[in-house]
Amino acid sequence: MSDGSWNRVPIEPQSVNAPLSASAIFLVVTIGESDEALATARSVVADMGALVRTVGxxxxxxxxxxxxxxxxxxxDRLGQSSRPAQLRVFPQIPGAAREDGTHPVAVSTPGDLLFHIRSERSDMCFELERLLLDALGDSVTVVDEVSGFRYFxxxxxxGFVDGTENPTGASMWESSLIGDEDPEFAGGSYVVVQKYLHDLRAWELLSTDEQERIIGRTKPDNVELDGDAELRPSHKTLNTITDANGVEHDILRDNMPFGSPASGEFGTYFxxxxxxxxxxxxxxxxxxxxxxLGSYDRILDFSTATTGTTFFVPSNVVLESLG
Known part of the structure; x- marks a missing residue:
């Protein structure tokens, strides 16, 4: 939890805390260099609510x-007079060395705008993306597009349940939305996206017990394993963040699996x-x-990050003002 108390005044956040959906599209684009491209992008972004209502x-x-x-x-290009306090470019993170001398890397990739489209119906996600890209036209270049689905x-x-540690109730708002510590951007949220590709053949060669030790939970029933019994930190343990005062800090995940059996591509969009x-x-x-140091997450022996980008998701009021 942050030191600043969360702002209880209605601030019209975007749908950051919407329930987990059956379908999603993650669309990352860059904006063209011309003034016309920037103006088009600003106009479409500011009127995003109308597009959602048109389909919804x-x-x-x-x-x-x-x-x-x-x-x-x-x-910065949008010409705002101030910035969210923590907004910065995603930092590439070189991982610790594996036994074979290679290193997992959290890569940093381009992205000016993120559109996180969610629905219980994949056709509605598709239609909104179609109308959105039609409106943006050649003002943007698509650098990444992933269609995700809820898997069982x-x-x-x-094969493991994802998102178990998501905060609920009031904790969800406290963990995901900026409060009065940055009042101009209250109701906004920072979001990081990464596309991970999995080597399922190698993963499936492991025993269930070894898979469970890597993840930190049982596979059939999602029961948390005793961290004290781990030979090295599990994925669950490494993702548990506690500050110097012993306070645990949560984030809100809406990860989605994606893939194509025909092309042999399988992954998770974080x-x-x-x-x-x-x-x-x-x-x-x-x-x-x-x-x-050195005891990296063993899931990275089977999952490779191919993208990594940071964005700020402003409140609806700030979003509309960008136009």
């Missing part, structure tokens, strides 16, 4: 939503929302570098 009214039970995130460099009982393609960007950055440093 067809089936209110589809719960269509779209969060818009703005990258650090794009924020919220499992990833490694997306983490946080009131404090440093919490996610510390999680990733612990995963890739290890804590203690």
């Amino acid at each position: 009214f067809r089936d209110l039970n589809g719960h269509l939503s779209c969060n818009v995130g703005v990258g650090s460099q794009a924020w 009982d919220s499992r990833d393609l490694l 997306i983490g929302y946080s009131r404090d960007l440093w919490v996610i950055e510390q999680m990733l440093r612990r995963m890739f570098m290890g804590d203690p």
Whole structure:
């Protein structure tokens, strides 16, 4: 939890805390260099609510939503007089050495705008993305697009339940939304996205017991393992962030599996929302570098990060003002 108390005044956040959905599209684009491209992007982003309503009214039970995130460099280009306190470019993180001398790396990749589209219906996600890209036209270049799906009982393609540690109730708001510690941007959130590709063949050669030791939970029933019994820190342990005062800090994940059996591509799209960007950055440093140093997250022997970008998701009021 952050030191600043969360602002209880209505601040119209975007749908950061929407329930986990059945389908999602993660769309990352860069904005062209021309003034015309920037003007088009500003106009579309500021009117995002209208696009969502255009598609969403067809089936209110589809719960269509779209969060818009703005990258650090794009924020400056939009001509804002001030910046969110923690907004910065995603830092590439070189991992600790493996036994074969190679290193897992949390790569840093370009991205000016993130569109996190969610719905209970994949066709609604598709239609909103289609209209969005039509409106943006050649003002942007798509640098990454991933269509995710909810897999059975919220499992990833490694077979484990994902998102177990998500905060709930009031803790969800406290962990994911900026409060009065940065009042101009209250109701906003920092978000980090990474696309991970899995080597499922190698993963499936492991015994269930070894998989469980790597993750830190049992596979069938998602019971947390005793950390004291771990031979080295598990994925769960490395992702638990506690500050010098013993206070644990949470983030809100909405990870989604994705893949194509025909092309042999299988992965997890990590997306983490946080009131404090440093919490996610510390999680990733612990995963890739290890804590203690060298004891990196063994899941990285089977999962490779191919993207990594940081965005700020402003409140709806600030988002509309960008236009």
